[in-house]
Amino acid sequence: MADSRLRRTLLFVPGNMPSMLQNVPLFKCDSVIIDLEDAVNHAEKDAARNLVRRFLKSWKERNKEVLVRINPLYTKWGHDDLKAILPEMPDAIRFPMCETPEMALELDAELTQYEAANGLKPGHFGILPSIETVKSVLNAYAIATSTKRIFGLAFGAEDYTASMGIARTNSGEDLVHPRMMVVMAAKAAGLQAIDSIFSDINDMEALRRETELVKRFGYTGKCLVNPRQIDVIHEVFAPKQEEIDYALEVVEAIRQAQEMGTGVISLKGKMVDAPIVKRAIHTLRVAYAQGLTDTPVDEEILNG
Amino acid sequence: MEIVKKGVAGTMQSSDLMVFVEPADSLKVEIESTVIKQFGHLIQAKVDEVLVKNNVTRGFIRLTDRGALDYAIEARIETALQRASAARA
Amino acid sequence: MAKNSLGREIPETFNGKSYIPYTDPHSIKPEAFHFQRASRVLKRNYSGASKVVGGLREAIVASGLKDGMTISTHHHLRNGDRLLNDLVREIDALGIRDIRIASSSVHIVHAELIPYIRKGVITALECGVNGPIGEQISRGELACPIIVRSHGGRARSVISGEVPIDVAFLAAPCCDEYGNFNGFYGPSACGSLGYALVDAQYARKVVAVTDNLVPFPALPIGVAQNIVDIVATVDSLGDPKKIVSSTTKLTKDPMGLLIAKYAATVIDASGYLKNGFSFQTGTGGISLAVAGHVRDMMRERRIKGSFGCGGITGFFVDMLDEGLFEGLFDVQCFDLKAVESIGRNRKHQEMSAGLYANPFNMGAVVNRLDCAILSATEIDVNFNVNVNTESSGLLLHNTGGHCDVANGAKVSIIVCPSIRGRLPMVRDEVTTITTPGETVGVVITERGIAVNDHLPELKAELIRRRAPVKDIRALRDEIYAVTGAPKPVEFTDKVVGLIEYLDGTIIDTVRTVRA
Numbered sequence: 001m002a003d004s005r006l007r008r009t010l011l012f013v014p015g016n017m018p019s020m021l022q023n024v025p026l027f028k029c030d031s032v033i034i035d036l037e038d039a040v041n042h043a044e045k046d047a048a049r050n051l052v053r054r055f056l057k058s059w060k061e062r063n064k065e066v067l068v069r070i071n072p073l074y075t076k077w078g079h080d081d082l083k084a085i086l087p088e089m090p091d092a093i094r095f096p097m098c099e100t101p102e103m104a105l106e107l108d109a110e111l112t113q114y115e116a117a118n119g120l121k122p123g124h125f126g127i128l129p130s131i132e133t134v135k136s137v138l139n140a141y142a143i144a145t146s147t148k149r150i151f152g153l154a155f156g157a158e159d160y161t162a163s164m165g166i167a168r169t170n171s172g173e174d175l176v177h178p179r180m181m182v183v184m185a186a187k188a189a190g191l192q193a194i195d196s197i198f199s200d201i202n203d204m205e206a207l208r209r210e211t212e213l214v215k216r217f218g219y220t221g222k223c224l225v226n227p228r229q230i231d232v233i234h235e236v237f238a239p240k241q242e243e244i245d246y247a248l249e250v251v252e253a254i255r256q257a258q259e260m261g262t263g264v265i266s267l268k269g270k271m272v273d274a275p276i277v278k279r280a281i282h283t284l285r286v287a288y289a290q291g292l293t294d295t296p297v298d299e300e301i302l303n304g
Numbered sequence: 305m306e307i308v309k310k311g312v313a314g315t316m317q318s319s320d321l322m323v324f325v326e327p328a329d330s331l332k333v334e335i336e337s338t339v340i341k342q343f344g345h346l347i348q349a350k351v352d353e354v355l356v357k358n359n360v361t362r363g364f365i366r367l368t369d370r371g372a373l374d375y376a377i378e379a380r381i382e383t384a385l386q387r388a389s390a391a392r393a
Numbered sequence: 394m395a396k397n398s399l400g401r402e403i404p405e406t407f408n409g410k411s412y413i414p415y416t417d418p419h420s421i422k423p424e425a426f427h428f429q430r431a432s433r434v435l436k437r438n439y440s441g442a443s444k445v446v447g448g449l450r451e452a453i454v455a456s457g458l459k460d461g462m463t464i465s466t467h468h469h470l471r472n473g474d475r476l477l478n479d480l481v482r483e484i485d486a487l488g489i490r491d492i493r494i495a496s497s498s499v500h501i502v503h504a505e506l507i508p509y510i511r512k513g514v515i516t517a518l519e520c521g522v523n524g525p526i527g528e529q530i531s532r533g534e535l536a537c538p539i540i541v542r543s544h545g546g547r548a549r550s551v552i553s554g555e556v557p558i559d560v561a562f563l564a565a566p567c568c569d570e571y572g573n574f575n576g577f578y579g580p581s582a583c584g585s586l587g588y589a590l591v592d593a594q595y596a597r598k599v600v601a602v603t604d605n606l607v608p609f610p611a612l613p614i615g616v617a618q619n620i621v622d623i624v625a626t627v628d629s630l631g632d633p634k635k636i637v638s639s640t641t642k643l644t645k646d647p648m649g650l651l652i653a654k655y656a657a658t659v660i661d662a663s664g665y666l667k668n669g670f671s672f673q674t675g676t677g678g679i680s681l682a683v684a685g686h687v688r689d690m691m692r693e694r695r696i697k698g699s700f701g702c703g704g705i706t707g708f709f710v711d712m713l714d715e716g717l718f719e720g721l722f723d724v725q726c727f728d729l730k731a732v733e734s735i736g737r738n739r740k741h742q743e744m745s746a747g748l749y750a751n752p753f754n755m756g757a758v759v760n761r762l763d764c765a766i767l768s769a770t771e772i773d774v775n776f777n778v779n780v781n782t783e784s785s786g787l788l789l790h791n792t793g794g795h796c797d798v799a800n801g802a803k804v805s806i807i808v809c810p811s812i813r814g815r816l817p818m819v820r821d822e823v824t825t826i827t828t829p830g831e832t833v834g835v836v837i838t839e840r841g842i843a844v845n846d847h848l849p850e851l852k853a854e855l856i857r858r859r860a861p862v863k864d865i866r867a868l869r870d871e872i873y874a875v876t877g878a879p880k881p882v883e884f885t886d887k888v889v890g891l892i893e894y895l896d897g898t899i900i901d902t903v904r905t906v907r908a
Contacts, residue, residue, distance in 0.1 A: 018376040019319040022875070023648060026839050046386060047313050050379040058375035227647035231654075291859060318814055339815045341785060342879035371814030373875060 004278075005065065006030050006285055007152065007192060007221040008237045009230050012069070014039035016048035021055050024064075027227050028234075030289075031065035033094045036081050037072075045077045049084045056088035067128060069094035073106055086114050092126030094154070099136040101146035104129055108147040123149055128194070131185075132156025133163040137178045140185035152192035154223060155182040158199070170206045172213060183218045194221040201226040211236040220282075238290040239283045247280035247287070251297070307363035311388025314380040321369040321377060323384040328364040331355070337369035350374050354381045363388075399777065399826055403899045404888050408517060408538035412891065412899045418800050418832045421896040423553065423753045431554035431595040436622075443570035444624040449483045449602065452562070452625035456598045458484065461491045462559035463519065465551075465596065467589035468498035469564065469576060469725055473635030476564045476602055478505045479627065485514045495519035495556050497547060497588035497746070498791045499526060502635075510537045519556045520547060521781070521791030530889050531788040533905035539788075539890040541781055541903075544724065545750025545757060545797035546895040548591045552747055552754075555897065561596035563589045564630045568603035569611040572621025577613070577736035579605030581630035584726030584735045585705070586615050590745035598622045604630045615743065633729065643685060644678025648839040652808050653679050655837045655860065656766060657686030662854040663804045665763035666690060670698040673759075673798055674766040676706060676727050679808045683766050684708050691717045702749075702758055703765075703794065705741070710734040713741060722758050724749045724794075750797035752895050759794075759801025767795055769809040769836075771823040774866050776830030776845050778807055779823035781892060784816045786824055786882035786906040788890060796828040797895050804834040804848065811838035817872040817879060819843075819865065824882060825892060826901040836865060843868050883907040 009029040013020050015036045024032050034056075040048040052068065068090045070081035082093070093111070098104055104127065111125045127149040131140050137160065144153055157175055161168040168174070179195070186193035195214040198207045211222055211233050222233050239247070253272055257265040265272040284297035307327050314322040321337075333355075335347055347369060354377075355365070365384075369377070394402045397414035405411055413425060423429075446455045458464065464484075466477045477496060484492060490513050499506075501524035509515050510526070518526075521541035529535035542550060550556040565574035566581045576586040581604055593599050593616040600623040601616070644650060660666055660683075672687060674680040685708075691698060698718040701709040705723040707730030713721050720740040726732045735741045750757045759765075770790065771779040780795050782788050799805040809818050819838065835851070836843040841863035844852035855862045863871070883906070890903035 016315075017317065017320075018372060019317060022319060022373055022376075023839075026648065026651070028651070047380070047383040050383045050386075051376060054375040054379040054382075058373075228645065228650060294859075339879075341882060343815055343877060345880060346877045371816070373815065374877070 004282065005151075006289055007065070007194060008286065008289075009233050010067070010154075010194060010221060010223045011227060011230065012039065012197065012223060012225050015052045016040050016044050018051065021051065024055075025059060025061075027064075027230070029064065029224070029227070029230050030221070031067060033067040033069050033223065035069045036077070037069045037096050045071070049081060053084045053088055056085070056090065065092070066090045067092045067094045069096060072097045073103070073110075079110070082110060082114075086111075086125070090125070092128055092151070095127050095129045096156075097132065097136075097159070098129035098143055099133055100139055101142045104143050104146040104150065108149055111149065125149065126151050128152055128154050130154050130156045130159075131182050132159035134160065134178075135163070137181050140182050141188055144185050144189035144191055150191060152194050152221075153182050153186040154194040155179060155196045157196035170200060170203065170210075172210055179214060179217055179219075187218060192221060193217075193219045194223060195219045197223045197225050198229065199225060201228060204229075204232050208232050208236060234290060237286060238292060239287050243283050244287045244292060247283040250276060250280035251284065305358045305360050305385055305389050307360065307385065307388045309388055311384040311386070313383035313387060316368070316370060318370050319372055319376065321367055321372040321380055323380045324366040325384045325388045326364050328362055331360065331362055332364045334364075334366045335369065336367065338371050339369070346374070347377065350377050351381065354378050358382070358385055360385065397898070397900065399829060399900065401826060401901045403902060407540075407888065407891055413897065415829070415894050415898040415900040418829060421898055426553065426555065426897060428553035428555045431552060431557060433595065433597055441571070444572050444621065445570050445606070446623055446625060449479055449625055449627060450487065452600045452602065452623050453480075453483055453487060453489075455623050456560045456600055458489060458560050460489055463493040463495050463557060465494070465558045465561045465592050466496045467563055467586065467592065468496060468500060469583035469586060469588065470581065470631040470633060471635065472500045472502045473632035474500065474502060474564070475629060475631040476562065476627070477503055480562055481506055481509050481514060485509055485512065490514055491516045493517040493519055495551070495558055497544070498523065498793075500524060507535060510535060519550070522788070523791050524789065527788035531782070531786065531903055531906055533885070533887065533889070539903070541788075541792055541890060541892045543750065543792040543797045543893075543895045544588065544746045544794045545752060545759070546792075546893050546897065547588075548746040548749070548751040549753050549895065549897060551591050551595050552751060554595075558592055558596035560598045560600060561589075561592035562600045562602055563593060563616070565601040565603040565616070566630065567605055567607055567611050568601050568624060569607055569609040570624060571609055572601050572618040572624050573609070573611045573614045573616070574601050574603065574621070575611060575613055575615035577615075577732070581605065581633050582732050582736070583633055584732035585723040585743045587724030587744050587749060588746045590616065590743075591747050593620055600625055602627055602630065604628060633732070642678060643681050646678065648810055649679045650682055651839045652810065652837050653682035653686060655842055656683040656806055656808050657690070658858065658860050659804070659806055659835050659837065659842060659851070659855065660687060660764050661690060662858060662860070663764055663851055664854075665803065666696065668697050670696060671700050671702065671761055671763045672698065672765070673701065673703040673762055673802070675704060675768060677768055680766050680768070681706070681708055683808065684712075688712055688717060700761070702762060703798070705731040705735075707731055710741070713738070722749070750794055750801070750895065752800070757797070757801060759798050762798065762802035764804045764806060765798045765802040766806050766808055767798060767828075769807050769818065772807060772809060772819050772836050773823045773830070774819070774821060774869055776833040776836060776843075776865065777823050777826045778828040778830070778833055779825045780827045782825040782903065784824060784879070784882065786884060788903050792827050792892070796832070799828045799832040800895060802834075804851065805832060806835045806837060807833055808837050811840045811868070811872045812876055815876050817869070817876045819869045819872055820879070821869070822881075825903065827892060829894070829900065836868075838868065838872075840871055841868055
């Protein structure tokens, strides 16, 4: 399911904290990940599950993508999490500690079963697996291609460094290799690559540097733990003016080609092929979300 | 749902509440809230609704509310009841 | 009872005096009242001798203070002030009763006055209050008629003679024996003496109270010897560290930051953010975050502003030092950095409350303001703002310059979270009207921006920028959908206080809360 939804910022919100949870509709991130896993004490798993369920039921006008991070299915909470959460129709499950394609398939089967039992379209629920151990990094491509529900790979640096027995630094040299592995696996499978959280919420410059780095690697989004980080990440992912101008020219070239009925599209003597169009559309969508252009991109153009 | 032992849920953070339930021969509800004057009636209505929904006919239910919204009130009562019920070991 | 133009019932008389109900922001003229100007007898003092009479008690005796008189102090030391408490204790010890307090404001630290109110030493408050005194009055637990005035309104009431001050006891942080003083230096330095400057000119007797007697002359002169009658010395005026009573740190709350970002967008869209820009913002985390955005935009676009105004913070001082403003108008220093600055920088101008915001003169500084950021405890669907009472109905806050600034500024911007502890902040009706909606330009919550009808161009520009502009009623509905509709607080018919608009008309009343 290589969807092209804009996911620059995926904000983690603790599942057992009403003051944060009820502000979810107001955060300006693209996606929210409501957390039942690491942000919730073992003794409060039941409470968080009830709270998240009631919150999602009360949130009528959803204005962003909703993911729920459940506990791994090998824990005693994972299956109960799903049972409580699926009736409230999250868009996707953030699946922690996904180390093998088999683990992804186990979740896939449970989702398929729920969809069938409740008359939902097969594949309704997406999966965003966390690639957060050295083993999952090595299995990244196999995981990425295990089920069509997976729309992206989310690199998790904190658990990764723990699994390597190293400490995470703000410079990020230690993470270059796994980051490249994850983004390569994602791109090879036609998926989005989403980067890890940056936990030092007071160092906005380091956050900016890290986001710039992963953008150059090919990541198109980043997870975050504090809403204050949203603006910085959006700024980094915002296209430059020349990128926007070029994208607009591409779109204009397609429009003209469609008008004239020519199959081949060219711009300044160069052929415009599908990947170029796709990138132009992405650029314009981000530009519009960022307020850099005044009109939303006409997605119909892709079908032309 | 039968309350067979004490059950507690929630926190004292703002926008949250704590719910204490314990067995009793009749149904008794006590509400304390930072917004009792403005929202006491809505909190009471929500508590009644959740108790009916969970078939609670006996027990002492005590809420200490810090301005929680309805969804949180419902969730915290549910959790306290589940924790106090026989079904849970 | 008569209804004012905002539908609030106003008693014909209060504490033995009659009042005019509020009509509109600008049409009331001084002629509507029989007051002209505070009268002050001419005096002649041919002696060059020291005016120091001793301590507070000697000064009270020397001032001729008697039963039934009105006294004032200034609140530049805010919650660090000791003088008012010490003064009332001495007044009581001297057996004087039935005193009116017409200070520029009363703070939480002055809860010590409550026993003296009960005892009959203090029998009326001609000024707004912060904290327990107002709370107890509005609960009906403390009997003391109170008239809440804005900074500009208080200046007007003193200058016009409507509130004749018999003796002003003015904390004078740097003072000489002949009565010259300033607020810049000394252990109790508080910077600007903006509120005290009015009293010094119009009170019948002026007592300078100092804990820092310096050799003559105390320079630079804020208040001069020719209008000071008596000098008194005390151990300490208070604790200037407690001047900083409200938060002076940028907010970290994500919703607060969102509100600040919207406010910056509004200022940018207003069209005033260019050379010559003038701006006021208070303390508080959101206001400072807005100031941060404004500073960044001014830097980036190389804008040279005209002036920053109001209670001045270190943040504005930095902007002045950086050359982003021509100058600062300072009626009171909000932190010690501002205190330090006003003592060294001539472009950091001390401003009297009269110059700041008195409506009855040839033009107050607030009239020259482009954009101002103001806070609120509640806002209603007609843009009326409450800063005096809380949703519980209790009188907990003084007006400050709120209605003055809204009245003068071209674009007054109210920043307020949409919900505080389940209480909706945009409501059908505010508990108390402090500032009339006609003078409010924009209301900003984290859920969106409501623009008043008198600013259609700003509204269109914000929509063009895809800012979340919402009808204020839609905003209220959205908030009520989250919180539920609150039950109105019930009040008795007993009016215990008046909320005066800056022009002297009565915009609302305070009634006791039904238990």
